[in-house]
Structures are given as structure tokens and as C-alpha cells.
Amino acid sequence: MTRYSTKKGKLLKRKNIQKDRGMDMNEQEKKEDRRVRRTKKLLTQALTQLLQTKQINEITVKELTELADMNRGTFYLYYKDVFDMLEKIEDGMFERLDQIISAHENEDMSVQTRPMLEDLFVFIEENQEMCRVLLSPHGDMNFLHRLNEVLRDKFLKAWHNQAFHQKETGKAETEFDYHYSFVVFGCAGLIRAWVSRACRESTKEMAQLADTMIRCGVLTQASV
Amino acid sequence: MTRYSTKKGKLLKRKNIQKDRGMDMNEQEKKEDRRVRRTKKLLTQALTQLLQTKQINEITVKELTELADMNRGTFYLYYKDVFDMLEKIEDGMFERLDQIISAHENEDMSVQTRPMLEDLFVFIEENQEMCRVLLSPHGDMNFLHRLNEVLRDKFLKAWHNQAFHQKETGKAETEFDYHYSFVVFGCAGLIRAWVSRACRESTKEMAQLADTMIRCGVLTQASV
DNA sequence: CAGAAAGTCAACATTGTGTTCTATATCATT
DNA sequence: AATGATATAGAACACAATGTTGACTTTCTG
Numbered sequence: 001m002t003r004y005s006t007k008k009g010k011l012l013k014r015k016n017i018q019k020d021r022g023m024d025m026n027e028q029e030k031k032e033d034r035r036v037r038r039t040k041k042l043l044t045q046a047l048t049q050l051l052q053t054k055q056i057n058e059i060t061v062k063e064l065t066e067l068a069d070m071n072r073g074t075f076y077l078y079y080k081d082v083f084d085m086l087e088k089i090e091d092g093m094f095e096r097l098d099q100i101i102s103a104h105e106n107e108d109m110s111v112q113t114r115p116m117l118e119d120l121f122v123f124i125e126e127n128q129e130m131c132r133v134l135l136s137p138h139g140d141m142n143f144l145h146r147l148n149e150v151l152r153d154k155f156l157k158a159w160h161n162q163a164f165h166q167k168e169t170g171k172a173e174t175e176f177d178y179h180y181s182f183v184v185f186g187c188a189g190l191i192r193a194w195v196s197r198a199c200r201e202s203t204k205e206m207a208q209l210a211d212t213m214i215r216c217g218v219l220t221q222a223s224v
Numbered sequence: 225m226t227r228y229s230t231k232k233g234k235l236l237k238r239k240n241i242q243k244d245r246g247m248d249m250n251e252q253e254k255k256e257d258r259r260v261r262r263t264k265k266l267l268t269q270a271l272t273q274l275l276q277t278k279q280i281n282e283i284t285v286k287e288l289t290e291l292a293d294m295n296r297g298t299f300y301l302y303y304k305d306v307f308d309m310l311e312k313i314e315d316g317m318f319e320r321l322d323q324i325i326s327a328h329e330n331e332d333m334s335v336q337t338r339p340m341l342e343d344l345f346v347f348i349e350e351n352q353e354m355c356r357v358l359l360s361p362h363g364d365m366n367f368l369h370r371l372n373e374v375l376r377d378k379f380l381k382a383w384h385n386q387a388f389h390q391k392e393t394g395k396a397e398t399e400f401d402y403h404y405s406f407v408v409f410g411c412a413g414l415i416r417a418w419v420s421r422a423c424r425e426s427t428k429e430m431a432q433l434a435d436t437m438i439r440c441g442v443l444t445q446a447s448v
Numbered sequence: 449c450a451g452a453a454a455g456t457c458a459a460c461a462t463t464g465t466g467t468t469c470t471a472t473a474t475c476a477t478t
Numbered sequence: 479a480a481t482g483a484t485a486t487a488g489a490a491c492a493c494a495a496t497g498t499t500g501a502c503t504t505t506c507t508g
Contacts, residue, residue: 033474033475033476033484033485034474034475034476035473035474035475035484035485035486036484036485039485039486055307055366056281057280057281057307058307060463060464060465061464061465061466062463062464062465070486070487071486071487071488072464072465072466073466073467073468073486073487073488074485074486074487076465076466076467077485077486080466081465081466083279083281135365136365136369137365137366137369137370138365138366139365140365141359141360141361141362141363141364141365141368142361142362144365145360145361146361148413174421174425175433177417178414178417178418178433179437181413181414181416181417182410182411182413182414182437183410183413184413185409185410185411185412185413185414185416186406186407186409186410186413187406187409188409188413189372189405189406189407189408189409189410189412190402190405190406190409192405192409193401193402193405194402197398201398209399209402213403213406216440257453257454257505257506257507258505258506259453259454259455259504259505259506260453260454263454263455284494284495284496285495285496285497286494286495286496294455294456295455295456295457296495296496296497297455297456297457297497297498297499298454298455298456300496300497300498301454301455304497305496305497
């Protein structure tokens, strides 16, 4: 499910970290100490910078903290290693992503796709540096995977109904899964192309483009 | 372009490796020494096995060679580190991919998409273990990136002409790029879904599915 | 068979890791 | 502004993997 650790006796320590901080919503909301925010911000900036020139595996805690100009031990107060750090950064993005989607959810779980997409692309633009890195060659496949998982639950039902309303077919659930996978990865490709061009096109343009391509992909099943 | 190295004085050594072996087509064809093949095969098997339970960054040369039951020093005769090894394995796959595509290329650079796709999915099925790993959460974003690059050159022209034959539009090259990115990543998602289901559907079915979705995506531009 | 090439084995200095301790700086609060 | 609480700095530590080397043995090729 989540990531494994090579070192044996250190999972406990990590669990403690996750329990003490972060996991409790209330604690999250009560803003962290200013020093903590500063530290995490500096580390995130350093990581983002390093990820532009090298793979994450080649990034050591040592050089990361040196670039951020802080003590190496400080890093371990918040993260287990560099990969854990990236994962936690992603956690934050997925939290916001979830908020954005939920805001457009109706009570019957259906979603107003188009306006939601517009908000989504605004969010991506705001976080374009991180998105660019995560979808770059040096990026993180796990990010794509998690994106897949999150969106799946949200949209599968809505789209499923929508597509089957168009034309009743006897196609299996599995074929719908293929379309779904195609579309989600496709959107990732779309976003990747966009952020790698520094988000030159407007968010509205992109939302329209995405909307069109999603509908096409989803409705293909009914029209085959 | 390619990967960087943290360690300063070791690029030279690696260059030597790449020059001595691999890079020269003729040498590649003249089968390597049986021992070399055996060594590389054992290492590849061990890597594939390890990648199913852990991230590549957590795999050490030590455990890899222990699993393959060989001396650690032997590893360094062929690879710089574990990532370099994965990259070289990918090199081999891209070579074969190139052959498959080229075999379906007409003299005007156009491509018979459908039969090519069928061959492609056969190839993927043959290499499903590695594909599954490369597209998994533990996978390699650089693989996707390289796939993008390789296919881009091959297909952009063909599809471009095809789409503009359908309906003449004034849309810019950039928008076509977005469709292209969507489709290539989408195919990756499709393949990922397929191999993660142990390739249950037939290669022909998948080729048809892919063909449909590709055409839909490409032709969207003309029909917006 | 003989020479070449590949692999084994043991040893080495080097580097990053993860943790711990004390001391200092910064924070939130009254 | 003084307070106690908390975060960070700084240095030290044992430990593990790295990358390389040299002498040896095995395996391949012709």
C-alpha cells in the first residue's frame, strides 16, 4: 500500500512522527509554529530546485539541508527520508484537490465537470512548479497512481451513469475501467504539456480542452 | 538530457562503460559472451523481483547481487548503479519498440496504425513483467517521458496530416500537441491497466480499444 | 590447448545515514 | 518585557552501502 523501509528498526519512529504531527486535523488547522513553517518551506524550495536537475534518488538529505542552509538533524524531525518528504508534499496537494472536487459535488454524487475543471486548472497553475516536477522525467509515478485512485472513486459512478444514459450497452465494467485509465492518464499528459509550457494557455482554455477530451473518451464506449 | 551523477569523478568511468559496450550496434549484434548474458540476465531477474515489493530507491547493489548470487563487484562492470541498470534495460525495450514501429512505416512516413498496435501489444505482453513494474507506483517517470519522445517524432506528422484531412481548421500546432500528449499518456494508462490485470484481454481486443481511443482523441481537434 | 575475458574474493577509504546529546535561538503567552 | 515551551544548531557516534583495487580462479573463444 504505502512505501516500505529498508532499515528495520525505524518504522516505529516514523509512526510516532505521523501521530504526533499532521495526522490530526485539528492540529493541522492550528497553524504550526512559524519556525516549523519556515523550515518546511525552505526544505520544499530546496527539493523543488534540486528536482529540476537531478532524479530524486540522487538527492541526499545532506545536500538538501545544505542547500536549505539548515542542520541535517532538523530534516529528520519531519521526514524519514527524501522520498517520504516528497510523499508528504503530495499529501498536501491531494488534500486541496479533494476540497476542490468536493466543492462541486452534488448530493447525488454527480459532478459539474466543467466548472470543477476550471477550479482544478487554477489550482494547478498555482502549484505549477511542483506539478512540473512531479510530472517531469524526474517525477514520481506514485503521484500519478494516487491521482488515479483519488479520481476513480469520485468520478467512476458519475461518468458511468452518464455514459450508460447515452446508450444502453452490455459492455462490461472492465472495459469502462480501461476508458477511465486512458482518460486519467491522458489528463496527466495534458497537464504535463501545459505546465512544461509555463501554463501559457489560460485556465479556461485548458478546462474546455480537458472537458472535451474527457467526454470524448468516456462516450467512446457507448459509440463503439 | 540523460541522468546526472552525484559523485564527481565517476562519470568518466561510466562513459567508458557506455563506449566499450552497448553503444555500438555491431558489438550489440555480435552476441555477448555467454557469461555476460548470464550475469545480466540474473541481475535483471533479481531487479524485476525486487521491484515488485519495493521502490527502486530502496534497492541496494548489495542485496541485488546477493539475490542474484554473484559478487558485488561484478555489478559495477556493467552498471553505474541500480538506476543506471534500469535505464539500460529500458534502452533495450525502446530499441525493440523502434523496430516494431519501423516495420509498419510506409515510405511517406505514414503508419498503418491498427496492425502496428497489434504488434505493439504483443510486444507488451511478452514484456509484461517489466512493463508492469515500469508503470507501477514504484515505476519510472523517465520511461513515460522517453516513450513520449520516441512516439512523438514517429506519429506527429502522420496524425497531423490525417486530422487536417478530415476538416481544415486554423487551430495552432500547440493545440495539436496537447491532443498528442493526452493520447500518449492515455495509452500508457491503458497499458498500465492492462498489464496490472495480467493481460487478461487479448492483444487484438486491446489494439482495437487503443485504436478507437487514439482516433477519437486525435480527431477531436477537427470536431470541436 | 593457450590466451583472453569474466567472475570471485577480500580489503579499503569514503560517504551518507540515523540517532543522540547539550546549548542556543525563537516562539506564543501573559 | 519576562516566562516556559519548543525548534533548531552543532557536534559526535556507530553503522551500512558505496565504489574501487589487486590477486586469484573459472570460463569462453579460436
